[in-house]
Amino acid sequence: MVEHLQEAGSSGLAIDRCTSCLDTVKRLMDSATLFLSDPDEPSSGQRGRSGPIQLTFPIDAEVPGGSHDNDNADICKIQILPTHGEIISRHPEYLPTTNFTQAHFLQDPVRRHIDTAFRLLRHDTFGPLKDALNKFLADNDKSTSKPHKLMDSNVRAHVYDRAQIQRVFIRPRTGLEAILSFATPHQLRNNPPAEKRRWWQESSRLEPGALACYVSDDEGKRRSLFFLVTHKSTEERSDDPQKSTLVSKNSDPTITLKLATESQECLAQLVRLHTSKQSGVLVDLPGIIPDTFVPVLTNLQRIMKDGELPFSQWVLPTNGTGEQPQGLTIPPPAYARKSGFVFKLDSITHKGSGPLRLDPSASHEDINIDKFVGSTGLNKSQCEALISALTHEYALIQGPPGTGKSYVGVQLVRTLLAHKQEASLGPILIICYTNHALDQFLMHLLNCGIEKIIRIGGQSRCEELDGKNLRVVSSSMGKSTVETRVLGQAFNKVEECFGTASRCLKPIHLARKERSSPNRELLSRYLYLNHPRIWRQFPEDGQDQDGFIRVGGDSVQLWLGKRPPQENSQFRVDGNLQMNDILTRARMDVHSLNPVERWTLAEHWIQDMIDKQTGVLFESVNEAKEYRQRIDAVHADVNRRAVMQADVLGVTTTGLARNIDMLRRIGSKVIMCEEAAEVMEPHLISAMMPGVEHLIQIGDHRQLRPQIQNYLQFSMETQAGLSHQLDRSQFERRAVGEPGLARLHVPQLNEQRRMRPEISRLIRRIYPQLEDHDSILHLPDVVGMRKNLFWLNHEHPEDSKDDGARVKSYSNAWEVEMATALVRHIVRQGEYSSSDIALLTPYTGQLQKLRAALNKDFEVFLSDRDKEKMAMDGFVDDTAKDVDPTSHKTVEKKALLQTIRLATVDNFQGEEAKVIIVSLVRSNMNCKVGFLRTENRINVLLSRAQHGMYLVGNPRTYRNIDMWADVHAQMTEMGATGDSIALCCPRHPDTPIECSEPDDFLRHSPEGGCDLPCESRLEPCGHKCPASCHSQALHDAFSCPQPCPRFRTTCSHACPGLCGQKCKPCVVKVDNVELPCGHVQDQVICHRTLDLEQIKCSVLVEKVVPGCDHKVIVECSRNVAAAIYLCPIACEHVLPCSHPCPGTCGRCKVKEKDGKTSISHQACSKTCARPYSTCNHLCPKKCHRGQGCGSCKMPCEVRCPHSRCSSQCQKPCAPCIERCAWSCPHQGSCAMPCAGPCDRLPCDERCTQLLRCGHQCPSLCGEECPQDYCQICCSRKDNRVDMLEFKTYEEIDLDESPIVVLSCGHFFTAETLDGLVGMHEVYTTDKTGCYNGLKDLSMLANAVPSCPDCKRPIRQFATKRYNRVINRAVMDETSKRFLTSGRLQLSKLQKRLEGLENTLEITRQGLSSHLMSEAFLKKRWEDISKFAKEAKRLSHDMKLEHQPAKKLLDAVRTLQHNRRATTSIEQAMDNLNINVALELSQTSLPVYDQQVTLGAELFYIKAKEAIFQDALELSHNSGDAPLEVLKSCKHVVKAASSAKLPRLVIEASLFYGRIVQLYERSRRKHRNAAQDKDSGAELNEDEVESGQHKGKEEDRVETAKKLLGDALTLCDTLPSTESLREAIEATLKLFTTEWYEEVTPEEWAAIKTAMVNGRDGIATHSGHWYNCENGHPFAIGECGMPMELARCPECNAPIGGQNHTAVSGVTRAENIERV
DSSP states (O other): OHHHHHHTTOOHHHHHHHHHHHHHHHHHHHHHHHHHSSSSSOSSSSSOOEEEOOSSSOOEEEOOOSSSTTOOSSGGGSOSSOOHHHHHOOSOOOOOOSOTTSOOSOOSHHHHHHHHHHHHHHHHHHHHHHHHHHHHHSOTTSOOSSGGGGSOTTSOOEEEEEEEEEEEEEETTTEEEEEEEOOOOGGGTTSOHHHHHHHHHHSOTTOTTOEEEEEEEETTEEEEEEEEEEEOOOSOOOSOTTOOOSOOSSSOOEEEEEESSOOHHHHHHHHHHHHTTOEEEEEEETTOOHHHHHHHHHHHHHHHHHTOOTTHHHHSOSSTTSOOOSSOOOOOOGGGGSTTOOEEOGGGSOTTSOOOEEOTTSOGGGSOHHHHHHHHOOOHHHHHHHHHHHSOSEEEEEOOTTSOHHHHHHHHHHHHHTTHHHHTOOSEEEEESSHHHHHHHHHHHHHTTOOOEEEOSSOOOOGGGGGGBHHHHHHTSOOOHHHHHHHHHHHHHHHHHHHHHHHHHHHHHHHHHHTTSOOHHHHHHHHHHHOHHHHTTSOTTSBOTTSOBOOSSOHHHHHHOSOOOGGGOSOOOOHHHHHHHHHHHHHHOGGGSOHHHHHHHHHHHHHHHHHHHHHHHHHHHHHHHHHHHHHHHHHHHHHHHHHTTOSEEEEEHHHHHHTHHHHHTTTOOEEEEETGGGSOHHHHHHHOOTTOOEEEEEEOTTSOOOOOSOHHHHOTTSSTTTTTOTTOOHHHHHHHOBTTBOOOOOOBOOEEOSSOHHHHGGGTTTOTTOEEOGGGTTOOOOTTBSOSEEEEEOOOOOOOOOTTTTOOOOOOHHHHHHHHHHHHHHHTTSOOOTTSEEEEESOHHHHHHHHHHHTTTSEEEOOHHHHHHHHHTTOOOOOGGGOOTTGGGHHHHHHHOSEEEEEESGGGTTOOEEEEEEEOOOOOTTOOOGGGGSHHHHHHHHTSEEEEEEEEEOHHHHTTSHHHHHHHHHHHHTTOEESSEEEOOSSOTTSOEEESSHHHHHHHOTTEEEEEEOOSBOTTTOOBOOSEEEOHHHHHHOOOOSBOOOBOSSOSOBOOSBTTSOOOOOOOEEOOEEOTTSOEEOSEEGGGGGOGGGSOOOOEEEEEOTTTOOEEEEETTOOTTSTTOOOOSBOOOBOTTSSBOOSBHHHHEEEOTTSOEEEOOOOOOSBOOOBOSSSSOBOOSBOOTTSOOOOOOSBOOOBOSSOBOOSBTTSOOOOOOSBOOOEETTTEEOOSBTTSOOOSOOOOSBOOOBOTTSSBOOBBTTSOOOTTOOTTTOSOTTSEEETTTTEETTTSOTTTSOEEEOTTSOEEEHHHHHHHHTGGGTEEEOTTSOEEEEOOOTTOOSOOOBOTTTOOBOOTTTOSTTHHHHHHHHHHHHHHHHHHHHHHHHHHHHHHHHHHHHHHHHHHTTOOGGGOOHHHHHHHTHHHHHHHHHHHHHHHHTSGGGSHHHHHHHHHHHHHHHHTTSHHHHHHHHHHTOOHHHHHHHTOOOTTHHHHHHHHHHHHHHHHHHHHHHHHHTTOOOTTHHHHHHHHHHHHHHHHHHTTOHHHHHHHHHHHHHHHHHHHHHHHHHHHHHHHHSOHHHHHHHHHHHHHHHHHHHHHHHHHHHHHHHHHHHHTTSSSOHHHHHHHHHHHHHHTSOOOOOOOHHHHHHHHHHHHHSTTSOOSTTOEEEEOTTSOEEEEOTTSSOOSEEEOTTTOOEEEEETTEEOTTOEEOHHHHTO
């Protein structure tokens, strides 16, 4: 094919594309050949198979596969996260070399390159972790009691023991999650909650998105399970079981996680660990964030599967020999190779310079570089780089420090955007490794006027880019109808799946809770579905098959009994055969099994149930995941439309891999990678997408390399890493070259505009061609320093490492003090802003100590990357609590410089500062340099400063490195090294200042100058400055400390302040000051005498208030005539509540704006004190006239000898039905229940028992003996006890008039109390006044008798004599409470129902009936259905059998039934001649008692009616549900009629009519819809069914009409029934009209479909629709024109026509035609 194209003279672009496609096809075929023979396993049990491969060197290539379950030759089959078999494998990991001259099992360079990149990147991420986990996962017997010792010191990890999975649940937005608890870290166990919260918030531990590994024993083996942290909270623990917190007072910390791999195996393992309550170890891995590498690895697998890698001919050898021809010529981009294409550079040229063109096919020798320099303003090297980037499809640009490589990149973007339309470039894709670098580059573009920028990813720190984030832009994009429908359906499906998953988790949670003691609740559903014959042997009511009732607990628990000890068991279950045998016998008789078999079978059931639920759970979660992918696909398509409108897209390498599907579809032809030398090659490969025609990389491989995790094994700086070199970027690989691959020509920018010449000289070893721009030849000297460049030598050793927290970092305390002292000195010059000074160090340990030292004087700024690095290395910011805000004159110094930039060397690349101070840290006898031994880091360190740089370090340690030796030699040659650093006082430049120790700065330059006194005069006082020499900025801020010499013009007193302070008003106190009122006042502050009118006279005088003429005593200065003065005399008005007004005269008389006075009394603040209607308590609330007191919330006082009520007074008491305790020898005992009216006569005899004092009891026989009321011994002899003759206790004769002691403590004679409580109303007496019989109780008053002194109610427990009077009143009181409580609940239900009805009506708008699923409607009606159940429950609870009086009546009848067995009791009853049960029954429930019961049932009916109405509006079929509600309506009508409650009769009748209307409309509507869809035979069946129901329908309609008619008649007999009458008439009207409704467009569409496509339909879409003369629609098929006459089936009007002419009155139904 290629030859044919060449012969045909086709363009080179077509030939290149054809060649690329052929290479891809060949690559895929080779891959299939390699893996098809043995796709998963090697031929033997060895690691792999070796074979001779012809390369430059005759070595064997190893083929991976077979060493563990995740070892495969095809990387597409390798799981991203390590598997259990991979972790415990003892075989070495297969790690291919990146050297193309060495053997590899893949011969194709592209596939080999991708395979190598995948394996090395994956091992770099997980290698150390796998090695650490292998130490105790591979050995099941190894103890994990000290888990932190099991982790390798090379792994950044935090280990928590006593970890346990507490809960597994479904979160609506994120899906399946788990809450895991663990032991509090040892360093926090004694800390208070506030300290714990701060520690967790500042720590990087367990951050959302981080990977965590849970290790525990599972099924006898130690296994690992990977999680992702989803939520980290330090809030107080709430009642929500789905919320976790790391700070809790009484429990362990908890964290919310989700499975990193949602496979069925992992999910099953999670459920097993949860249900078994297995404890384990949680390993937190803060350095492993799956979102940063999983997308990259996944994309590498995808590229391997596709077999296509653009520009592979420029980055890889072209054949399998590992060689590449020399002198490669990279052509222009494909879009630029089109005929006639020329780059127009007018967008970057100066005005007036004329047009500038660049032919991409022209030779570089023919290009006039000077013309480009003159037109663009770029220097020569920048122009060469620009031309090279535009004329090569694969281009590299090297930019040494300060040479403007970002500026060149911006000019390239501007040039390319000018050709976006012409070349169909699509959005230009800008890629950076870090968010910081991406923000910087996009801000450069924004400042150049490029506005159509979209940034992908949410980690931007620039506010200017917030509005250009893809999330913000896409949210403004509209969605199509299809997308909206797909989203709606997908979200509904996700909700359904999650609902199913939540239901699956319920039995799992129950199994965790009840597994140790299984019960019927746990196994009921499982047995019912899987073993019904066994399930029937565990009856719920405890009755077995023989009819015996088993008592003592749950039937399953009774069957199981006590768990037998395993070691003593004589029976073992081995294999499925044995279990099948047990199941067979259990189906016959489950009780025939022995205890071991029973427990074994129960464990089998539980495990089988868990397995089945887990299977359904996985299916639901997996299905939800698929629907989530549909949702993501819609959002990705919306994002694609958004980014297609952009000119520039900015994304990090991780974000690119995560959005690769969307980015592949936008057609970007140009990709530019900024800071390319810092990007790992596996990340850059993801950016090399199919369709990309132009790749530009800008960077500097002589600066920092990519950062990797496994430095020792993969870095090209180590001996072990030379064969892998993962930290070598593609930029460096192609710029430097390597064995088998020649280097590319890379243009280098050579003119730097950052460093002064002395500094740039230090890096010319690396950049020999680097030149200095004229602008940096005359940079200002560093203020306060003698030299602009200096290395301060010292021999102070570095600090030892802190291994306690596995912190691998170094620090040097002496350098901390020296560097911070130097920083303070330079800051005190007052010449530099916050961005001008930076303090750098290579180690986070030193960074932490520098931050702590500088925090005392400055605000320290750290980059996000440095903060993350410090957190990963175990450093927590604990400096804030140690800062003293008053130390070192912090306010003045922070005013000079708000912040100090502190950073590590690695995280300062790409930035600069005027003054750089460096703490080198390392100082040791072994001359180990550490991080700064590499040329790249040294280059970055030395190239950050503009004006000056100062190094603090041990030269003996660093001269061991060649470049450091060269740097030190150059600085020594310049005289810039020494043991002391020279300072320079700007005001006394000739004064020598040398500092070799930190304290020297304080001695020789205490204020940033020198130790000479300041020669400047203080302004404006003119005193000499007493401070040491300092900068002008500090001088201006200095306050003169001399005494104030100024004299006031207002008085002769001296100013006590300082000269530098502003004079304050004189505060000397003066006596004998005569005020304008004539009074004399002492101790007046001097400055107040200047205005005597402002001094308030405090002498008390009498004044008359105008308007009310009240006389008041006030201070002389008080103006009682002022508008703001309010008369303080108490208001004498009595409020309507009978309380006096709490206001004053002035507050109650209010002056209006027109000058008139109105009276407005204050609200009463007294206690209400009105008695409640249901008890004798008084209302304790503040006076609330016009509002009811509500229910009494005081403790109930009902009490008897047996018990007392513990509820609030507002709640009805259950009557005591124990036997009454009142008895005596004379009258016998009472046979009634304790709460019932006593059926015995009172005894008038005096009690014969003796008190403790030895005297006779003063009370009556049968009463409790009052021990402290002896007439002889007590101190109450003067109490008045006889209310008739007003005798005292001492004066009465107890034998004639015994006393009765009440519960309140007051006591009276029996004659007095008998008359007061009304004993004659319940007992009959003879002529002598003795009680001889019982009276009828039906007309007894409701009030409870009370004490004549304190008015407290008389209670049964203290005085049994009056129980017949009291108990009836108490029962009336209890019944009132019962009814009041019911009415209160009824009122609350009414308010709730109104709100629920309004909600349904409002939310109904905009809903489409075809989108209504059963789950949606169930959720929609959830609240109102719950309301209906509550109303039904209230109706049930308020019925007669639940009322207190009914309970007491039943108890009385029970006692009567029992005592009829003895004749003596019957005779006693005959003698009394009364039936107490009859008495109670005669005082049955009054009519209003049923109002609550029926009212609650009416609310139930109303709620159901609202649901039926909503269902009809949404075209949902309610079925026969309304028929049950109609029965309730009839019941209410009947019961309300019997109870004489006419309003309830009217309302129930009205609801009956409405529900009949709704039911018939719904039934007709859905029956017609079904008929339209069914066949003819089915229609006949429906007609039969319709005939069967027609009679019932007519009965319902007639019943509704009759009830509504009767209700209308009742309205005439009741007042205020206008609204009810209107509703009844409107409902009746509906029964007298035809059942016609407006047809919706959806229904018209369904009708048309049915009539066209049905069995007897029109059978063609060419028919037309017409209306008869009365508006009824009909259709004509075939041609659609009338050809025959007919009659309308609705009204019998003529329809149709003849010869294509319609009869008179027939019109076209255009409204239907348009549907």
